[in-house]
Amino acid sequence: MKRLEDKILAEGLALSETILKVDSFINHQVDPILMYEIGQDFADHFKNSGITKVLTIESSGIAPAVFTAMALNVPMIILKKQTSKILKDHILQTNITSFTKGTSYELTLSKDYVSDADTVLIIDDFLANGEAAMGAIRLAEAAGAKIAGVGILIEKAFQNGRQRIISAGYHVYSQARVSKLGKDIIEFTDAD
Ligand code: G4P
Numbered sequence: 471m472k473r474l475e476d477k478i479l480a481e482g483l484a485l486s487e488t489i490l491k492v493d494s495f496i497n498h499q500v501d502p503i504l505m506y507e508i509g510q511d512f513a514d515h516f517k518n519s520g521i522t523k524v525l526t527i528e529s530s531g532i533a534p535a536v537f538t539a540m541a542l543n544v545p546m547i548i549l550k551k552q553t554s555k556i557l558k559d560h561i562l563q564t565n566i567t568s569f570t571k572g573t574s575y576e577l578t579l580s581k582d583y584v585s586d587a588d589t590v591l592i593i594d595d596f597l598a599n600g601e602a603a604m605g606a607i608r609l610a611e612a613a614g615a616k617i618a619g620v621g622i623l624i625e626k627a628f629q630n631g632r633q634r635i636i637s638a639g640y641h642v643y644s645q646a647r648v649s650k651l652g653k654d655i656i657e658f659t660d661a662d
Contacts, residue, residue: 471511471645474623475658477504484651489570490624496595500533508645509537512593512621515643516542519618522588523547525610527577527602534623535593542591549606550578562612566605570598577602579609586614597622597644600631607640619643626651627659 483491495501512534524546526535532548539546550557551566553576560581567574584590592606603620610617617640625632625644628651635642649659 471508473504473507474646477501478624478646478648479656482656484653484656487651488626488629490626490648490651490656492624496533496623497530502533505533505537508534508623509539509541511645512538512591512643513541516591516618516621519591520589521591521618523584523590523615524593525549525579525584525590525606526593527551527606530595531593534595538591538593538621545583547579547583549609551575553578562609564605564608564612566601568601577605577609579613581613584610584613584615588613588615589618590615591618591621593621595623597625597631597635597642598629600634603631603635603642604638607635607638621645624648 477495481494485491495504521542522544524535524539526532527549528551535546557580562579563576565574566577590610594602607617619641620635622644625647627647627649632642647659650657
């Protein structure tokens, strides 16, 4: 998606050869016009997949997921990272380990909102090693849902997330695929 690539080139900052800072439009401040366009693009890509729910992982996935859900005219569900005292019955959980942040957490979904009648689209901001996306897939499948695919804003194509998801048999669509990061370097790829 050229608009997202242009924004990354204009405002993204390669903090190292592996980390891209996009706090000014995705992770801290959010650009709502860009998020609207991102939602339209995901909805267009997945329009024939019979999606009934959009799933995302808190927190940075929420903005693009809600615009995608609006464009598809379906509900959006937030997979929770914090264990809630209120959300304790009728839940599914799976452990996620973040290699980027060196943390792990229990990702949680209430069975009240996803069932075997659903076909879900999973949206997230970054794809690195695919831990979060694979966890979201495990939860949706445990609830009995079909998986239409995984939609990612920024894929780090030099990490193995895409390969893991594809090897597990799922479709991945990334709007921007970063092939190289470094001092004053942000490069994109279209190649598989
Ligand atoms: P993975 O799920 O693909 O394996 O990714 P990983 O565990 O490595 O990433 C964990 C967190 O770090 C995620 O955010 C992810 O969005 C973020 N992340 C990974 N690589 C980058 C990067 O290059 N730049 C930025 N800005 N973030 C990155 P999270 O903990 O879920 O945070 P949030 O959604 O609450 O913002």
